[in-house]
Amino acid sequence: MTHSITPIGHILTPFTQKFSIPRQGLSLSCASGEIVFSEHIDIAQSLDGIEAFSHLWLLFLFHENLAQGYKTKVRPPRLGGNKKIGVFASRSSFRPNGIGMSVVKNLGMKGQRLQVQGVDLLSNTPIVDIKPYLPYADSVAQASAGFAQEKPKPPLTLKFSTQAAQKLVLHQACYPALTTLIHNTLSQDPRPSYKKHKQDNKIYFMQLYDIELSFCVMASTAEVIDIYPILT
Template structure:
């Protein structure tokens, strides 16, 4: 069976390469981006009512995942990159179908453009669908995951004075929380 999916938009984010992207959504709340919607979904009609929700699910394509041979086992960074587990027990980008999903905070809704935060997506990521997060159905109180039972330990980020001054200047120039974004991403230990 063959299934054809239509791209409904694209992500614009500060992450222009895979290195340094938060490994999960919401780990870096300062990571902001925009979802630019494609016609006919770039109308006020398509996003009507979305202003009533705080978070949305983004369904997307891992467009820069290599298309090499398919593997049934992967080495997730969370396990140190040395231990292999089944592909379906991980959120690895190398999957049978390069599909991903992220829950992000919806900051602003406009025709043709959604501003979101807490993103973990590469600039240019194709968006396949957007769905409202429904707390009573999506939050599972007794859920567990023994592979990732708790958040990863955070690293302490220390700034050189000149680097911090430059980051503050970038914050003022861009109107984005650059200092917080850098600290949140580096604290996650982004090395491959």
């Protein structure tokens, strides 16, 4: 038996590449996003009453992974990227049906778009459903979570080169929350897990909105080297 799913819209976020996306949404991300609804959705009727809920579940498609299929065993970053476990014992994006879920903070409607915060989704990700978060039902006080029981602590401190600091001021005119977003993203160390306990001389590049920044990691410090607009 097969079923088809028609997205109800898509979400716009600062994340234009998968490399920079925080791994667990609201618990680790400060990024905001807005949901643009498809024409077949009656916004006034379908979202009536949603303002009563402080948080929402977003169900979405890992659209950039769908063509690659799924893996029965994956390497979770929290296990160092080396140990394999079953895909259903993980939150890997390589799943049989490519469906993800994430809790976000509800910031309300702005015009015809729903504003949310704490996103961990690539910009233009298809949204297939929205459900209210119910604290009494969705929060289980005595739940256990295997290898991901505790929220990870940010492993890196952050500094900016003189050049990057000067350019950051200019870009903040367009993106007031940019400094906070860069701190939030880089402090969690977006590099592959196997890089995190080795000497690493590589310069990395990360895209947020329509800008790109270069950075390197020395010991427990990430230094932003430069910031510049993405040329299209």
